[in-house]
Amino acid sequence: MVRSLCDTNPCMTHTTCEVSLPCCADGGSLSSVKAPQVSGVRVQLEMHALWQQFDQLGTEMIVTKAGRRMFPTFQVQISGMDPTAEYVLLMDFISVDNTRYRYAFHSSSWLVAGRADVVAPSRMHFHPDSPAHGAQWMKQTVSFDTLKLTNNLLDDNGHMILNSMHRYQPRFHVVYVDPAPSSSHLNAHRNFCSFSFPETRFMAVTAYQNHRITQLKIACNPYAKGFRTTDPQDR
Template identity: 90%
Template structure:
């Protein structure tokens, strides 16, 4: 799996993570059998992570993402460029988040590092976030960057706003899914053939209710154009 995007048969919750780089190889490129088992509308799809260098900067420090009761947007925003779609076919794009491991963490300020604090809490309700432009033709998805800027993270287990529910102090891997909208009468029989899943290790993050690593705070303020006000004010709330 080294250096490639892995395509999965099902939208499983298992943390089978790819080792992708800036530009993914064709979906299922690591297995001829997997490639042949997918519909031609998805078998050639490639996905490139936008703002790759920035994601790497955060990853080197240990990316943290704020979760709140009301829901908080991600920064960096998950954005991708897609190629290899059938321009005339319709696709649905969606995301979910899976646990990287079965551990709960705490931040050790004296060593500026994350330490295992015990077993993971009970899993939060599993949800999918559909891109609001879905469904759309491949030509539309491929002509511009696809941004999940409306996606919000929450720790409210009773959330009814459709936000992604995560447990604080747990580590997550975002996953991106491309689903071909099969117009055939028996499309449900081919559901396993009509999608492909992508993940980028540099987008992993720790869910937190407040930033623990001050270097993450500084990088977010320096990199986020919407954090302009925090650059000249007290960063305690940020």
């Protein structure tokens, strides 16, 4: 399932209108708001089945001071772009709620521990290939494998700053690069489309809390092979 977020603010940080279509038009008045270069964009989440496996257990993502990459990696297939137009692709993360959590090991569940901590500085992660023509973005899977998560509020490496024990929703943004400088600012609200996949929500942690998440990450993450057991009985 994908939910499109048609943000009316050029900075993509405030009021959003949510529709049940994987694009920025709902067939009504919104379709006339978005530029034609983005109004038909469709985005499909890669490794959807794996994301669902993690989501059913309650996905956790490690955040460290130095920064840690996500697994599963956020990857998408894009269609509906103008092949000759240029686009910038980027991601950000928003809090799911205003709550801080703690993990109860006796019940293997997350419990509310109080109000959320002070919101970390908001950042955007630009795909390193941006900007590029629509034809390039659509010909292959777009992967954000260089994106890293950190809990260091003073991070100067461009990593995404998150609070541990808080839930987050990744958001994916497609921005059309308007070739007319004079109108690019005025039309900023028309030139982008944002996508959200509920199954990619996760809890930011400094160490995995749910042992089933640990097992699934070790089993599926090719970079975790050093942690796998060689005992046939364990397999």
